[in-house]
Amino acid sequence: MKNSEKLKLLLENEIIPDLESAIDELFSEIEKAKDVTKEQRGDLDELHQMKDEFKEILRELDNNELEEEEIHEILEALMEAKSDDIES
Numbered sequence: 001m002k003n004s005e006k007l008k009l010l011l012e013n014e015i016i017p018d019l020e021s022a023i024d025e026l027f028s029e030i031e032k033a034k035d036v037t038k039e040q041r042g043d044l045d046e047l048h049q050m051k052d053e054f055k056e057i058l059r060e061l062d063n064n065e066l067e068e069e070e071i072h073e074i075l076e077a078l079m080e081a082k083s084d085d086i087e088s
Contacts, residue, residue: 003068007075008061011054015078019051 026044030036036044057074060066066074 003071003075004061004066007071007078008058010075010078010082011058014082016051016054016058019047019054023047023051 023044026040026047030040030044057066061071
């Protein structure tokens, strides 16, 4: 399997759904409290920004706009971050 395919699957099946779940959880906390703290607003903005960036990477993958080296670096960084999350 090519790195571009691996990256696309990782983004579509794990990374973006995980971000969407985190966004949903944060919205649920805000709804229960009926108020949003400055920290929650910052977290929410950060999660949305990350999601948008990953969707842009998917778009670039679909349009063959990324070099193989870029794809490899992104894939490595995401895999490392994912393994760090598992170890925490």
